[in-house]
Amino acid sequence: MSSFGNWIGVCKTRFLRVLLVQANRREGQFFAVCVEQHRVSGAKEADVLKAAQMMAEHRPGTFIWCMGGTQHTIGNNNTRAYCIFQLALGNMGVSGGGTNIFRGHDNVQGATDLGVLSHTLPGYYGLSEGAWKHWSKVWDLDYDWIKNRFDQNSYEKVGDKNVGPMHTKGIPVSRWIDGVLEDKDDIDQNDTIKAMVLWGHAPNSQTRGPEMKAAMEKLELMVVVDPYPSVSAVMNDRQDGLYLLPASTQFETYGSLSSSNRSMQWRHKIIDPLFESKPDHVIMHKFATKLGFADQLFKHIKVDGEEPLIEDITREFNSGMWTIGYTGQTPERMKLQSENLHTFNKTTLKAEGGPCDGEFYGLPWPCWGTPEMKHPGTPLLYDTSKSVAEGGLTFRARFGVEHDGENLLAEGSFSADSDIEDGYPEFTGEMLKKLGWWNELTAAEKTAAEGKNWKTDLSGGIQRVAIKHGCAPFGNAKARAVVWQFPDPVPIHREALYTNRRDLVEKYPTYEDRKSFYRLPTRYGSIQKQDFSQEFPLIMTSGRLVEYEGGGEETRSNPWLAELQQDMFIEINPGDANDAGVKHEEQVWVDGPEGGSIKVMAFVTPRVERGVVFMPFHFGGHYQGKDLLENYPEGTAPYVRGESCNTVFTYGYDSVTAMQETKVSLCRIRAV
Amino acid sequence: MARMKFLCDDERCIECNACVTACKNEHEVPWGINRRRVVTLDDGVPGEKSISVACMHCTDAPCQAVCPVDCFYTTDDGVVLHDKDICIGCGYCFYACPFGAPQYPQEGAFGARGKMDKCTFCAGGPEEDHSHEELDKYGRNRLAEGKLPLCAEMCSTKSLLAGDGDVVADLFRNRVVRREGRGEAWGWNTAYQDK
Numbered sequence: 001m002s003s004f005g006n007w008i009g010v011c012k013t014r015f016l017r018v019l020l021v022q023a024n025r026r027e028g029q030f031f032a033v034c035v036e037q038h039r040v041s042g043a044k045e046a047d048v049l050k051a052a053q054m055m056a057e058h059r060p061g062t063f064i065w066c067m068g069g070t071q072h073t074i075g076n077n078n079t080r081a082y083c084i085f086q087l088a089l090g091n092m093g094v095s096g097g098g099t100n101i102f103r104g105h106d107n108v109q110g111a112t113d114l115g116v117l118s119h120t121l122p123g124y125y126g127l128s129e130g131a132w133k134h135w136s137k138v139w140d141l142d143y144d145w146i147k148n149r150f151d152q153n154s155y156e157k158v159g160d161k162n163v164g165p166m167h168t169k170g171i172p173v174s175r176w177i178d179g180v181l182e183d184k185d186d187i188d189q190n191d192t193i194k195a196m197v198l199w200g201h202a203p204n205s206q207t208r209g210p211e212m213k214a215a216m217e218k219l220e221l222m223v224v225v226d227p228y229p230s231v232s233a234v235m236n237d238r239q240d241g242l243y244l245l246p247a248s249t250q251f252e253t254y255g256s257l258s259s260s261n262r263s264m265q266w267r268h269k270i271i272d273p274l275f276e277s278k279p280d281h282v283i284m285h286k287f288a289t290k291l292g293f294a295d296q297l298f299k300h301i302k303v304d305g306e307e308p309l310i311e312d313i314t315r316e317f318n319s320g321m322w323t324i325g326y327t328g329q330t331p332e333r334m335k336l337q338s339e340n341l342h343t344f345n346k347t348t349l350k351a352e353g354g355p356c357d358g359e360f361y362g363l364p365w366p367c368w369g370t371p372e373m374k375h376p377g378t379p380l381l382y383d384t385s386k387s388v389a390e391g392g393l394t395f396r397a398r399f400g401v402e403h404d405g406e407n408l409l410a411e412g413s414f415s416a417d418s419d420i421e422d423g424y425p426e427f428t429g430e431m432l433k434k435l436g437w438w439n440e441l442t443a444a445e446k447t448a449a450e451g452k453n454w455k456t457d458l459s460g461g462i463q464r465v466a467i468k469h470g471c472a473p474f475g476n477a478k479a480r481a482v483v484w485q486f487p488d489p490v491p492i493h494r495e496a497l498y499t500n501r502r503d504l505v506e507k508y509p510t511y512e513d514r515k516s517f518y519r520l521p522t523r524y525g526s527i528q529k530q531d532f533s534q535e536f537p538l539i540m541t542s543g544r545l546v547e548y549e550g551g552g553e554e555t556r557s558n559p560w561l562a563e564l565q566q567d568m569f570i571e572i573n574p575g576d577a578n579d580a581g582v583k584h585e586e587q588v589w590v591d592g593p594e595g596g597s598i599k600v601m602a603f604v605t606p607r608v609e610r611g612v613v614f615m616p617f618h619f620g621g622h623y624q625g626k627d628l629l630e631n632y633p634e635g636t637a638p639y640v641r642g643e644s645c646n647t648v649f650t651y652g653y654d655s656v657t658a659m660q661e662t663k664v665s666l667c668r669i670r671a672v
Numbered sequence: 673m674a675r676m677k678f679l680c681d682d683e684r685c686i687e688c689n690a691c692v693t694a695c696k697n698e699h700e701v702p703w704g705i706n707r708r709r710v711v712t713l714d715d716g717v718p719g720e721k722s723i724s725v726a727c728m729h730c731t732d733a734p735c736q737a738v739c740p741v742d743c744f745y746t747t748d749d750g751v752v753l754h755d756k757d758i759c760i761g762c763g764y765c766f767y768a769c770p771f772g773a774p775q776y777p778q779e780g781a782f783g784a785r786g787k788m789d790k791c792t793f794c795a796g797g798p799e800e801d802h803s804h805e806e807l808d809k810y811g812r813n814r815l816a817e818g819k820l821p822l823c824a825e826m827c828s829t830k831s832l833l834a835g836d837g838d839v840v841a842d843l844f845r846n847r848v849v850r851r852e853g854r855g856e857a858w859g860w861n862t863a864y865q866d867k
Contacts (some may be wrong), residue, residue, distance in 0.1 A: 546688050560696040563703050564689055607716030 040493055040504060042609070059089060060096035067104070068543060071662045073510055073524065075654040077491035084481045084491070092479070093382035093393070103260050104550055107250075110258035113326060113365070114317065118170030118518065123321035125455075127167045134456050138320035141296055155188040156516065165189055169518045174206060174653060174660040177215035178520050188519040195221035199280070200247065202551020204231040204620035207660045209647030210596050213237075213623075225283060228553040231620035231644065234631035244633070246277040249554075253279035255310040256334055262378070263349075263362025266334040281308050318371065322455040322463065322473075325366020328375045337361060349379055360391060368467055370460040375467070382479075387417035388467050397425045397475025403484065410476045417470035426475040427466045428453040440465045487511060487655045496664040497524065497652045498593055500533035500611075511655055518658050527651060532593040536666035538576065539612045540592070542645045552618030556638035568619035568642025569603040572669065576611065577604040581671045589625075589670040590615070592648030599625045599672065600643050613667065615645035623647065675731070675750030676793050676815075677837035678824070679844055680724045683851070684831035687712055687722035691823035691832050695726075698794070698822045699811025705775045707791040708823055724823070724832050726791035727752065727773035735765035735774065749815065750837070751793040756809050759787045793834070794821040 034052075038045040055061050063086050069078045083092075083099055091097035103109065115122040125131035136143040147166060154162035168188065171179040179193040196219055203212055216222060216236035224232045225245045233244055250257075252273040258264045273279060278286075285308050288294040294303075301312040311331040318327050336355055337344075343354035349361040363377035368388070378391045386392030392415040401409055409423025425431070429449040432438045441449055445461025454462045454473035463473040482489045495501060495508045511524040547565045548555040555561045570590055572582065582588045584604040590613075591597045599622070600615065608614050621628050621641025629637055652661030687710050695701060695708045708726035729752045736744035736752065743758035744765075765788060766774045777786040796813030799806035806813060814822060824834035833840045 559703060560693045563696070564692065605716045 040501075040508070055085075055089060060091050060094045061089065062091070062096065062098055062100050064100045064102060066102045066544075068663050070654065070657070070659050072659075072664065073497060073652050073654060073661055074488070074491075074494050075659050076486065076656040077488055077493070080481075080483065081491040083479075087479050087481065093380060093384060095380060095383075098380065101260055104544070106259055107257040109260045109262065110256070110264075113258055113321070113324060118172045122317060123323045123326060125323060127169070129167065130456070132166065135320060137458065138316065139296075140299055145296070151190050153190065155190070155519070171519050172658045173201070174658055175518060175520055177208060177212050180215040180218050181211065182520060186521050188516050193219070195219060195223070197223045197225065198230070198232045199225040201226070201232065202230060202553065202620070203235065204551045204644035204646055205617055207646045207649040207662055208594065208651060209235070209623075209644055209649075210594070225280070226553070227277065228557060228638070229632055229636050230553045231551060233633075234621060234628040235623055235644075245283060246275065247283060248273040248277045248279045252277065253281070253310075255281075256314055256329070256331070258365070259362070261362070262364040262381075263360075264329045264334055264365070265362055266331065266338050279307070281310060281313065282306050284308075319458065322457070322460070325368045325375070325378070327460065328367035328369060328371050328373065328377070329363045329365070330371040333359075333363060333371060337363070350376075358390075366393070368473060369463045373460065373464055373467075384413060384415040386415065387470050388415055388472050389417075389470070392416055394472045394476035395479045396472070397423070397477035399477070399480055401425050401477075408477050408480070410478055414476055415470065415472060418476075419469040420471055420476070423476045423478075424471065425477075426454055427462050427471070427473050429457070429462060432462060432465060435469075437465050437469065440468065495528065497527040497661065498532055498536075498650055498664065498666045499528070500537060500539060500666060502531060502533060505529075517653075522653060522658075523651060524655075532666050536591070536593045536668045537611075538667050538669065540590075540615070540648070540665045540667040541612065541663050542615050542617045542649065545616045545618060548616070548618035550618065551620055553620065553638055555618070556621075556640040559639055562639035565616075565618075566640055567601040568598075568622070568645075569601040569615070570669070571603045571605050571608045571614040573606060573608050573610040573612070574604050576613070576669070577602060580669045582669060583671075587672040589672060590648055591668050591670065592650055593666050594648075594650045596648040597624055598622075598643035598645070598647050602669075613669065617645050617662065620644045673748055673750075674836035674838070676729055676795075676835065677750075677840050678726065678728060678793075678821075679833045679840050681831045681833070681844065681847065682721045682723050684829040685710070685722040685724060686829055686831070688828055690826050690828050691724045694822045694826040695791070698814075699792075701789075701811070702777060705777055705789055707773075707775065707789065724827075725771055725773075726823070727769075727793070728771055729791075729793055734768035734770070738764045738768040740764060745798070747795060749793075749795070751795045751815070753792055753795060753797055753810075754788065754790070755798045756787040756789075757798075761787050763788075791821075794819070 034045055034048050037043065037048050063082050065079070065082060069075065069082065072078060086092050086097065086099055113123065115124070120126050121131050121135050125134060132146060133143050136146055150164060150166040152164060154164045156163050156168045171193070176193060176196060179187065182192065184192050206212065213236050216232070217238055219241070221241050222232070222238065223243045223245065224230055225247050227247055227249050229244055233242065250267065251270040254267055254269040256264050256266055285294060285298065285303060285306055288297045298308055300316060302309040314331050318330055321327060337359065340351065340354050340356050343351045343356060344361045345352055351357050351359050351361070358376050360377040360379040364379050365377070367377040368375040375389070376391050378393055380391070382393050382395055384392060384394060394410060394415050397409060399408055401407070407423070409425065411423055413423070414421050429438070429452055432441070432449070438446070441461045445459045448459035449457045449461045452462065454466065457463070466473045493508050494510045495504045497510060499505060505528060509525065510528045513524055513526050514522045545565055547561045570588065577583070582602045582604070584602060586602050587599055588602040589597055589599055619642035621638060622643045624647060627641060629641065646662070648667055649662055650665045653659065689710055692706065692708050692710060699707065701707055708724060710722055710724045712720065712722040714720045729750060731750065733744065733746070733752045736746070740762060741758050741760055743754045744752060745755070746752050761776060763776065766776070773790045775789045777789060792810050794812060794814035796806045796816065797810035799809065801813050801816040814820065819825070821834040824832045833843055
């Protein structure tokens with residue numbers, strides 16, 4: 001117990017002065033939390049204490065999670081709790097510390113950064129008018145032309161103001177089926193979804209299989225762009241209006257990718273596209289041409305025949321993504337790094353001598369300013385021991401300068417060599433004037449920076465001058481543990497929608513149902529109040545296997561990998577298996593509370609606790625007991641097919657991100 | 673002269689099966705034949721351990737001792753190989769081998785045992801180096817190219833070591849000394865400044 005007191009004391013020493021706005025109000029509750037944690041999660045109190053103590057006594061330490069942490073109705077609470085944990089330990093901004101979120105594919109970070117999402121433009125600019133105007137300027141397109149491509153009516157209000165679909169969050173991929181199936185009057189847009197383009201998407205990695213099948217069959221048009229037909233092509237009974245466009249893999253094209261440590265790397269083409277497949281950007285060009293906006297989409301991008309030049313696409317995002325410092329990683333700099341890989345220190349990732357001297361490998365973002373500024377990249381976020389010019393950083397002043405009378409800016413903390421030895425807000429042209437730094441801008445930079453800020457000044461002058469003075473362009477503030485705009489400002493537990501712990505529902509109820517969330521009605525409390533636990537007593541969770549990736553269509557088509565995992569299975573504790581009369585490696589039915597049933601192989605093992613079952617999510621090609629082999633175009637079926645666990649996984653979406661709940665539901669097992 | 677050896681460090685093996693996949697791809701090993709496999713003990717309970725196993729290229733190889741047609745031979749590098757033109761697929765070596773290394777592809781209508789197949793330490797067979805026949809019967813000959821077995825080269829945690837037995841032994845001895853009795857986490861010394 002006493003070592004715990006010490007631990008809290010130690011955390012305070014370095015970080016509390018800059019960080020946790022409200023942490024000190026809560027420390028007294030800590031021990032009670034450990035005991036309650038045992039009651040809620042089942043993890044033994046002593047184990048929780050041991051883990052916490054180990055993290056406290058062995059610093060730095062990193063906190064790693066994957067998609068699972070996010071795939072809950074309270075996913076955003078989970079991930080924020082992990083971050084707060086690291087802040088409290090002083091594990092942020094130090095080598096060997098941080099929060100590391102691993103993804104299933106090497107370019108998922110890049111996809112997120114480029115805004116392949118329903119609620120933001122590239123670089124996390126959001127969907128405000130200012131954001132659209134910024135990007136219109138980068139694209140060199142008329143804002144009004146872009147605006148007129150959107151439905152001009154409005155279906156949602158922000159405050160009293162009507163806001164049109166151009167500025168409201170779209171329907172996310174987790175919910176597209178509801179966009180098809182919901183009543184049109186209940187959706188905050190002009191109509192239901194009529195057509196879907198599933199581009200590099202595994203439908204079997206998404207929950208509510210039977211409803212997805214119904215949605216696919218209700219669509220007027222469905223297009224699948226993928227190297228393999230994917231489960232999209234076979235799980236529905238459409239007779240027409242379904243198109244498969246063969247796309248090339250990453251080995252058949254080239255360009256940059258961004259991995260989860262924010263590093264970018266230039267990837268070279270290994271082989272020409274096989275068969276009649278085409279790389280994504282060629283397919284996109286063909287679509288744009290057909291739909292009549294190729295001139296605008298490729299205005300400053302050279303197109304060689306049908307192939308847009310990827311270097312030019314890279315330069316385009318370089319010229320717009322000031323928010324996260326995606327501006328310095330030109331194709332030339334990335335290529336030079338890959339040619340001089342041997343000059344980088346394998347531990348520090350910093351080049352020692354050679355043409356990339358002083359740069360960090362991959363120019364991890366933020367790589368501030370213009371490419372000419374030669375920023376080395378930021379290998380660790382929020383590392384105040386280095387100057388910003390050398391990859392150091394402060395916490396961003398993202399949330400204003402004050403809240404409820406508390407100063408949100410840093411106090412007495414700043415990055416090395418900072419001319420401002422205290423907190424400061426985000427840089428703007430006005431701020432440079434007030435600081436007396438305005439005249440350090442060139443004449444051209446002054447013209448571009450007038451009335452702009454660090455993320456909208458296309459000359460990069462504001463960023464350049466801020467960094468010259470050792471300051472972070474995005475300001476210097478405290479980290480924020482209390483997110484006052486979120487449903488739960490401080491992360492708390494809320495019981496899953498489908499739970500067999502009825503005793504916890506009262507103390508940790510879920511949210512109220514919502515009328516509009518990403519344009520759709522969204523259910524929480526109305527599901528949780530129903531008790532499914534008598535009929536469906538087992539807790540069901542899902543996850544990955546090392547052999548397969550995502551929906552598994554590519555990897556199950558690889559003979560070497562397919563041979564290693566030939567059967568879709570469910571891990572069942574011996575106790576539960578014996579109660580249900582199920583034997584190891586025999587087939588078993590798994591029924592979900594929303595009506596889906598799948599037939600899979602029983603894997604009886606103590607890997608799972610009694611009362612919990614686990615299934616991998618990479619399988620597809622079987623549906624509720626039937627092999628869909630005949631639905632595949634000839635010669636394209638993967639070697640291994642099996643039931644998708646998501647045929648029995650159920651409703652539930654994160655309260656902020658709308659990420660699907662794939663990590664908790666209920667089920668029952670029956671011997672075949 | 674070097675004697676080639678494999679060593680699998682069970683403190684490091686994470687059962688990722690990269691060694692198995694590398695072997696299959698390098699030698700186009702057919703479905704159902706495993707020159708290498710990862711064996712997991714005490715699966716799902718505390719103390720679970722995995723180890724990657726293939727032919728251990730024994731110095732006094734039992735397969736060689738029991739073979740009725742004497743198809744085995746040991747190379748100058750200490751690699752135990754066999755001649756598929758002599759092998760009769762009887763399965764004696766399978767009985768003799770303590771590691772379950774010999775494999776028998778099904779051949780013919782009645783599922784009779786085909787010629788024995790096993791790990792070659794990526795050293796091919798008795799045919800001429802890099803010949804089409806060698807590739808077809810035994811897989812690639814990496815040793816003749818100055819390369820080590822691909823399974824160990826691809827091992828993501830460097831659990832599986834392959835090469836001159838003396839060098840492998842030195843590597844492993846150094847690891848054990850550095851571990852000081854605790855399970856080794858890669859990067860520990862870097863993170864804690866060699867403490």
